[in-house]
Amino acid sequence: MLGKLTEDDFSVLRKPLESKRQSPNTFAGIFILCLFLQALLLYIEFTLGEESIFPYTNQVFMFHIIVSIILGFLSFIYSIPAIYLRSQRIQYLISILISQNMFGVSAFILAILLLGADILVESQENVNTLMTFTYVTLIIGGIIFLLTCIRFYFMLINGEYRRNSQKDKFRRKLEKRSYVPIVIVGSTGLVLSMQYLIRNYGFMTFESVFIVALCLIIFFAMLFVLPEQLVILYCKYRFDSFNFDPNGRHLYPASDEQTNISSRKKINKK
Numbered sequence: 650m651l652g653k654l655t656e657d658d659f660s661v662l663r664k665p666l667e668s669k670r671q672s673p674n675t676f677a678g679i680f681i682l683c684l685f686l687q688a689l690l691l692y693i694e695f696t697l698g699e700e701s702i703f704p705y706t707n708q709v710f711m712f713h714i715i716v717s718i719i720l721g722f723l724s725f726i727y728s729i730p731a732i733y734l735r736s737q738r739i740q741y742l743i744s745i746l747i748s749q750n751m752f753g754v755s756a757f758i759l760a761i762l763l764l765g766a767d768i769l770v771e772s773q774e775n776v777n778t779l780m781t782f783t784y785v786t787l788i789i790g791g792i793i794f795l796l797t798c799i800r801f802y803f804m805l806i807n808g809e810y811r812r813n814s815q816k817d818k819f820r821r822k823l824e825k826r827s828y829v830p831i832v833i834v835g836s837t838g839l840v841l842s843m844q845y846l847i848r849n850y851g852f853m854t855f856e857s858v859f860i861v862a863l864c865l866i867i868f869f870a871m872l873f874v875l876p877e878q879l880v881i882l883y884c885k886y887r888f889d890s891f892n893f894d895p896n897g898r899h900l901y902p903a904s905d906e907q908t909n910i911s912s913r914k915k916i917n918k919k
């Protein structure tokens with residue numbers, strides 16, 4: 650579906666790259682920091698898992714720690730200049746996986762485990778309620794991701810990510826308005842879910858409710874930004890202008906729609 654769009658249709662997505670916030674060198678430093686942050690989150694997961702009545706705590710934790718170790722190894726490898734400067738696209742893919750794992754997956758697991766730890770009486774009814782909440786939250790997350798993908802696609806085909814267009818100048822205002830339906834879905838789902846839990850577990854403390862709500866907001870936010878991350882990754886494979894030079898300091902200049910990775914290789918061969 651994106652194949653018919655030109656380089657100009659994605660040009661606004663280059664801004665994080667132009668500002669160097671998503672440059673290879675920046676990612677290298679972030680990867681090292683994420684190693685320690687992810688280790689801390691895994692420790693908290695393990696601690697909560699010891700007290701939680703969530704039925705699949707051990708399986709979830711083991712799977713998550715294996716995935717995190719693999720990503721940690723890759724993040725270390727792709728923080729080495731000799732490697733990431735030659736594989737900028739793979740480094741960006743790893744950055745997506747690391748961010749989604751650390752802020753999305755970890756936040757969701759911590760929310761569920763905290764709920765399970767806050768339930769004082771372990772009964773089948775309470776376990777079933779916790780599992781229902783888990784499924785409902787995942788469904789809401791899936792809806793948010795789907796709506797965001799649809800919204801993002803229509804914004805692209807309507808030219809709202811073209812540089813120097815009228816819509817580009819007011820992009821932030823337009824995006825805030827376009828967030829409304831998705832924010833309504835996410836906030837409504839979150840409020841209903843929290844009301845459901847509070848009614849079933851009146852003993853939940855305010856601190857627990859606040860932390861769980863915060864974790865779920867972070868989880869939903871990561872699903873919200875995932876489509877844009879994936880489109881930028883697509884652009885890095887399709888267009889030269891979304892990649893940096895061999896030193897990782899300067900972004901290749903934007904060109905016409907015919908200048909893409911495959912065409913450059915053909916030109917070089919000639």
